[in-house]
Amino acid sequence: MPQWLIDFGNWLLDILKTMANTILTMAKDAMLFIFEQMMILITFILDGMGTLFSGLDITSYMSGIPSGTAWVLSQIGIGQALSMIIAALTIRFFLQLIPFVRLGS
Template structure:
């Protein structure tokens, strides 16, 4: 008679373990769904920004870059000694940071 109750108890314990695994699997699935619900709009916004940036025509900038190569060697040397390349990089970075900050809401206070 004791073996019968042991078998029944084993079945009940097995069923409880199965319910526990099922609960964990459902929780993980719901967690993944909620995480995807939050990240999907952000991903779509980034895709929209990417397509907008790809649509910008920068051919005017790239055609004028060849003018640096036509400068005489002495002028290029003096510009390098004066740090004109570094200054242009700093100015371009500052402009880029300012434009990116304009995209953030509530930061457009002073400009």
């Protein structure tokens, strides 16, 4: 077999390998771009949800409670407890919106 034909075959094989690697790299970059855009959207949504919980501070509603009772409630951490309960209920509500996650409730 002539050497020029072998060289041409090797050159063509190198070209095909380079094209395959390029296409795989482009596909990987496209998937990473989609993943990055989804993460940016999720970050935007979660940043917006922070304002939803700004009104959950129970201490602003304690002005009508006597000072002794308010002190006891603040010492036992009723504000943090109510915030945790509301956050848990919110997470449970959002999990109910996802199909196939409604296992226990």
